[in-house]
Amino acid sequence: MSQNEIAIIGAGMTQWGKWGKNFAEYGVAAAREALADAGVPWQDVRFVSGGATVRCGYPGYVAGATIAQALGWQGAEVNTSYAACASGSQALAAARTKILAGHCDVALVVGADTTPKGFLAPAKGYRPEDPDWVRFYLGITNPTYFALYARRRMDLYGDTPEDFAAVKVKNAAIGSQNPRARYTKTFSAEDVANSAMVADPLRLMDICATSDGGAALIVSSVDYAKRIGKGDAPRVAAISTVTPSFASGTVEMPDIATDSAAAAGVEAINYRSQIPLKAYEEAGLGPEDIDLAEVYDLSTALELDWIEDLKLCERGEAARLLRAGDTAVGGRIPVNASGGLACFGEAVPAQAIAQVCELTWQLRGEAGPRQVEGARVGITANQGLFGHGSSVIVKR
Amino acid sequence: MNDKTPVAAIDGWYTLDTEAPALLGSRCDKCGTYFFPKQFTYCRNPHCDSTDFTEVQLSRRGTLWSYTNACYQPPEPFVAPDPFEPYAIAAVHLEEEQMVILGQVADALTVEDLKVGMPMELVLDVLHPDPEGDKLTWKWRPAGAAA
Numbered sequence: 248m249s250q251n252e253i254a255i256i257g258a259g260m261t262q263w264g265k266w267g268k269n270f271a272e273y274g275v276a277a278a279r280e281a282l283a284d285a286g287v288p289w290q291d292v293r294f295v296s297g298g299a300t301v302r303c304g305y306p307g308y309v310a311g312a313t314i315a316q317a318l319g320w321q322g323a324e325v326n327t328s329y330a331a332c333a334s335g336s337q338a339l340a341a342a343r344t345k346i347l348a349g350h351c352d353v354a355l356v357v358g359a360d361t362t363p364k365g366f367l368a369p370a371k372g373y374r375p376e377d378p379d380w381v382r383f384y385l386g387i388t389n390p391t392y393f394a395l396y397a398r399r400r401m402d403l404y405g406d407t408p409e410d411f412a413a414v415k416v417k418n419a420a421i422g423s424q425n426p427r428a429r430y431t432k433t434f435s436a437e438d439v440a441n442s443a444m445v446a447d448p449l450r451l452m453d454i455c456a457t458s459d460g461g462a463a464l465i466v467s468s469v470d471y472a473k474r475i476g477k478g479d480a481p482r483v484a485a486i487s488t489v490t491p492s493f494a495s496g497t498v499e500m501p502d503i504a505t506d507s508a509a510a511a512g513v514e515a516i517n518y519r520s521q522i523p524l525k526a527y528e529e530a531g532l533g534p535e536d537i538d539l540a541e542v543y544d545l546s547t548a549l550e551l552d553w554i555e556d557l558k559l560c561e562r563g564e565a566a567r568l569l570r571a572g573d574t575a576v577g578g579r580i581p582v583n584a585s586g587g588l589a590c591f592g593e594a595v596p597a598q599a600i601a602q603v604c605e606l607t608w609q610l611r612g613e614a615g616p617r618q619v620e621g622a623r624v625g626i627t628a629n630q631g632l633f634g635h636g637s638s639v640i641v642k643r
Numbered sequence: 644m645n646d647k648t649p650v651a652a653i654d655g656w657y658t659l660d661t662e663a664p665a666l667l668g669s670r671c672d673k674c675g676t677y678f679f680p681k682q683f684t685y686c687r688n689p690h691c692d693s694t695d696f697t698e699v700q701l702s703r704r705g706t707l708w709s710y711t712n713a714c715y716q717p718p719e720p721f722v723a724p725d726p727f728e729p730y731a732i733a734a735v736h737l738e739e740e741q742m743v744i745l746g747q748v749a750d751a752l753t754v755e756d757l758k759v760g761m762p763m764e765l766v767l768d769v770l771h772p773d774p775e776g777d778k779l780t781w782k783w784r785p786a787g788a789a790a
Contacts, residue, residue: 371719375653375680384652384720385770385780386713387732387745394711395734402709402759446711446732447754493689494676498708498734498743507677508741511688 251529252482253346254472255641256353257285257465258604263429263458263591267361273461273597274314274359281355285465286475289318292465293351296326296342298334298358298596310596311338314357324351332543332631333488334358335462335599336639340486342466352471358597359461379501390454390546392500394446397548401448404563406551408448410570412439414547415452415589417575422586424616429458430590453547458592462601481610483603484624485529485640491518500632518636519556523628526638527558534558537580538622539609541602543629544587553628554582557638581619584609599637602627606641647776649769656680657767657781658700664767665700666744666781672697677740701744703765704786705735708743710757722771722778731756733783735763749782762786 259280261273274297282289295318297310311327324345328337335358342354369379382388400406416436422428434452442451472480491499492514494506499518516524527533534557542553551565559580560568568574574582585591585605588598606625608614623643630636651659657666668679671686673693679701686693716727731748748757749768763783770780 369720375656380720381653381680382745383717385745386717386721386730386747388713388715388717391711391713391732391745395709395732398709398711398759444712444714446713448711493687494741496743498745504679504744505742506687507679509739510671510674510676511690513741 251347252469252484253343253466254469254477254480254482255464255603255607256467256472256475256477256480257281257283257287258463258607259284260427260462260601260604261460262427263460263594265362265429266459268459270310270359270361270461271313271317273361273459274310274357274463275317277359277461277463277597278314278318278355278357281463281465287353287465290321292323292353292355294324294326294342294345294354296328296338296354296356298338298600299327299329300334300360300596301329310358314359330488330637331633331635332595332629333599333635333637334596335601335603336486336629336637337488339464339466339483339600339603339639340488343483343486346466346468353465353467355463355465356600357461357463358600360594360596361459362457362594378503381503382501385503387503389500390446390449392498393454393546393549394449395498396552397448397546400548400551404566406548406566408440409436410551410566411448411453411547412436413569414544414550415439417569418544418583418587418589421576421584421617422590425586425590428586428590429592449546449548455545455588456592458594460591460594460597460601462597462604464600464603464607479643481607481641481643483639484532484642485526485638487522487526487529487638488636489521489525490634492516492521517556519552519628519630522630522636523557523626523638526626526640530640530642532624532640532642536624537626539581539584539606539619539625541583541585541587541605541625541627543598544583544589545593547589550582550587557626557628576617576619584614584617584619595631599627599629599639602629603639603641610641610643649777649779650775652770652778652780659767659779661767663703664765664781665703666765668699668701668740669696670699671695677701677742679742679744702737702739705737705763707757707759707761707763708734708736709759710734710748710754712754724771733757733763735783747780747782749784752784756785
């Protein structure tokens with residue numbers, strides 16, 4: 248498999264927050280940190296791959312070029328990927344393709360965002376052809392979907408609101424040790440239970456915020472990494488960006504209805520499970536090889552879904568792992584050792600890259616008080632709008 | 644409320660039959676896949692390349708797949724009463740169509756009134772008042788519940 252791998256020779260990330268600055272500022276700060284970490288001069292980067300966002304109908308930032316210009320034009324090739332929450336992974340995949348095809352040795356992968364306050368709202372007017380417009384008009388927001396899934400967990404597996412709160416307590420505890428996290432306060436189960444109900448059964452503290460932030464990776468061919476004395480750098484072993492399969496039985500944001508399975512039947516494997524499956528296959532690894540996972544906890548309950556989708560336990564068993572402490576740092580299979588979206592909030596085009604940054608630091612043994620002892624293999628997972636999702640496996 | 648005739652909040656998505664309203668979807672003439680919202684140009688079943696569809700009324704009854712509520716006022720284009728009133732939301736599975744459709748829950752019912760698996764039926768209700776006539780939408784409610 249190693250001929251398909253690239254090396255992660257540098258990682259950089261701003262602190263997440265809400266400052267409303269231009270996104271390029273965050274992107275540049277993250278890129279400069281990643282360059283310094285790699286010890287590679289900016290002029291040696293021959294491909295700049297940016298993750299972009301197109302938020303609810305307002306035009307996206309041309310991320311690759313904007314950040315490349317901000318760092319100073321130096322004639323590198325440039326790419327911008329838009330794939331909702333998977334934008335960063337697609338930007339990474341574009342860089343990997345360039346490197347493995349021999350078109351360049353070193354690439355910068357970067358994503359950054361600045362987000363409006365409150366709900367992400369669609370463009371105005373009467374636009375029934377836009378599913379985002381339809382659902383907001385009918386009163387269906389992002390937390391609606393997370394809550395529908397959470398209720399299903401309660402109904403099918405016997406999960407409780409206390410289990411969901413325990414995810415927040417766990418992630419806040421470890422995230423308080425992460426200087427790049429936006430929220431570094433620890434919380435008790437009681438704090439979560441006392442926060443306002445947003446979408447029953449989910450409370451304010453069960454749902455992630457939107458944030459500003461930037462994350463960057465310097466990736467290279469394995470040969471280049473060896474030449475500069477970084478032959479043991481963490482490797483990207485797999486990137487999966489597969490689509491769902493028809494007919495999906497799960498109602499997905501921003502749709503008002505699922506596919507009809509009347510003719511095709513419901514898909515054999517649900518979409519979230521399908522994403523890591525391809526990553527495992529590509530890496531030649533299985534769930535038993537995973538030392539830690541960074542998953543998209545848009546809600547506390549969703550972290551439990553992901554644990555099962557990654558096959559880290561049987562379907563319906565994630566809450567049992569949580570209760571046993573298995574998914575905390577120090578447990579059998581730590582999940583969201585960074586603190587996750589619970590502590591960061593979502594900065595869409597940066598988030599998938601930020602997940603890989605965390606794995607990079609963990610696999611280098613540089614995660615300080617968050618360190619997962621002996622971590623050799625990590626996996627990321629995320630899913631967003633319009634059939635976009637991704638999973639990346641990093642190994643050392 | 645006003646004396647003007649109520650109109651559909653979204654044109655052509657449902658009948659305005661006050662007794663037995665139905666969502667208007669489409670069905671692929673070749674493979675039988677249903678679509679809501681309506682789809683007339685291409686079939687999204689990967690095993691079907693049909694371009695022929697017929698408009699159909701979807702089942703008015705189904706079972707509750709999941710449910711939640713909205714405790715905070717959504718942003719525009721949602722038109723909120725002042726003060727904002729929380730409402731419940733249902734995801735209802737239709738047997739014939741093999742699909743799940745979302746919608747608000749009617750009759751000011753709350754999550755306490757709902758349980759996964761319960762039979763549900765479609766009704767028409769006011770989404771928001773409008774000077775040109777109240778805007779009607781589909782909502783779900785437990786089947787057989789009093790209006």
